[in-house]
Amino acid sequence: MEMVNIKINGTPLSVPNGISILEAARYAGIEIPTLCYLKDINEIGACRICVVEVKGARSLVTACVYPVNEGMEVFTNTEKVRKSRRHTLELVLSNHRKECLSCVRSGNCELQKLCKDYGVADADYFKGAMPAFTFDDSAAHMIRDNSKCVLCRRCVAACNEQGLGIIGANARGFDTQISCAFEKNLADVSCVSCGQCIVHCPTGALKEKDDTDKVIAAINDPEKFVVVQTAPSIRVTLGECFGNPVGTNVEGKMVAALRRLGFDKVFDTDFAADLTILEESNELLERITKGGTLPMITSCSPGWIKYCEYYYPDQLDHLSTCKSPQQMFGATVKTWYAKKMGIENIVVVSIMPCTAKKFEVGRDDQNAAGVADVDIALTTRELGRLIDGAGIRFNDLEDEKFDELLGESTGAAVIFGTTGGVMEAALRTAVEKLTGETLAALEFTDVRGLEGVKEASYEVAGLTVKVAIASGLKNAKIIMDKVRAGEADYQFIEIMCCPGGCINGGGQPVQPAVEHNFGNLAAKRAAALYAQDEAMPLRKSHDSPAVKAAYEEFFGEPGSHTAHEVLHTSYVARPMYK
């Protein structure tokens, strides 16, 4: 790599030629502030927050897109630079609805932090006209409030990165707004509810639909028995809401906090993840032996399912008919568990890394007991707010354990939260089933890692099992185009909607752009899941005592009539526009 010598604030540095000033400054331990920049996906130099002085340059330059060259001298914090940034912020605020006291992003708003850092004392310095801003609460999962939009286009980049491109900048000049084609509502276009736009928004313009009040009301209703389930990935992300470093596993404290919130039972979606593996591997083996549609594709990720229904309605037969773990959990609670315990009037709340789960709870054919399998789906962020609002000192809590039975699970379930995890869990069970022998090594390292598309092939009991894994819908498209063309010779495919899987889900704690750009966010969160898997005594789904009990007492065998009634579902082709 060719290196160049530059100076940043007088410090001599040798950095790779051609990298941006923004990246070069990191070598000097300096974080140049940004508002619109997202590494690789939104390098547009539009917001003018990252401006710096370059010796010899006629004007300030945008550090995020300006490449370094030999002998360059950069100044990142001069009075001229600071004044320019302050001025830009004042202009941004001129038509910003400043609801900062109660805004959902107060405290982790990137605009707010910049205003504090640059001493923007008068937020109304350039008080101006307010355009008629779009407010769109049509979707099941989120709200777009353009009165808090700074037009950074990070949401647009995130949506494009998913290969969807359903939002964009429309009109021009002062009228510019981020919206959908023909100003349609989000609910009327092919939005898959992934929420990647939300986790990339620097302000409170995009947020999940808050369902915390419904949860509090259910808990306070003495007639109701309120059960909570927690998705695999949220135990390694919830801690971020309370200042813990990315990748901290807070499972014990999470359970303790949920108990203090007043849930009657604190259970784990991981139980249902194990159950999913038994149902799904059985379905796969049946398809292989009885000549069903192959490759079979996982159905855990509701964003992916919705994507398939919009973009590949002719390929729905490839989807496993298994409900997602969230829904399997709710269905099992409201059938088997309710009967076994003699409890009525159960409310199932789920804590999910995902905004599409809010859509999923309202889907058709997800009501095994005649009522919705899951009543309320909260994101990790909403749980964080619920805990804060209840005055629970999260970091001071002693670790506690999940409640018995539906709180029991295996390491195979925990890794559902990351790309390749469902595949690895399925392989652990399928290989033992096919060979009838105990696996010597449980790690299937070929299917691990954050690459968008992964392939692997295994020789099992004389059978070649070829699998593929995709995360992020742009990558799902690569696989699905092969499937549609009949060129996919895999038996089993795992697809997760969000890049990196649920650990990077649209319902996860929002981290500032710098964490997305340079922080290895997904890798740190995934590592925490694999560490938990490794530390668990049981690491194969079919060893789960709770799952065994469920089959013995209620379902019979995987794929039984009862299992089909309770744990499986159907899909519908959806029109792209309404």
Place this chain on the structure above:
Amino acid sequence: MLKKISKIPFSGTPEQEEQLRACINESKHDKHLLMTVMQKAQDIYGYLPFEVQKMIAEGMDVPLEKVYGVSTFYAQFALSPKGKYNISVCLGTACYVKGSQQVLDKICEILGIEPGECTMDGKFSIEECRCVGACGLAPVFTVNEDVYGRVKPEEVAGILAKYN
């Protein structure tokens, strides 16, 4: 200016669709040709309604929002059809000073539409323009090729009544 999206039902003919599809087929190998296709589509249909933009998006394999974003950014693209009689009111300096805004307001009031829109019967459309080169006749508006000068708002109804 925000562009008005036409509520007039789409009435494209199979011939028009064939023309557009041929044009898309020529260009779909290169997404950079999106604007060229949009310009040709506007030549064919006179404007770019949802149905046309959807055909372009699917044909060029780009998101519909991308096509819509381009169509709302550039002044050359229209989201409403032109009426049988297109009224163009000059809001250039001389006409404006002489009260063309009041003339425009009157036309809008009589027809029940705003600039950039077309009446539901497809008869009249209104647009704003900047100087038709007849400042001596200010305020000026045109109906297709007919020029009306030194117009007073109260004369508008009589002028429009001439067109059927």
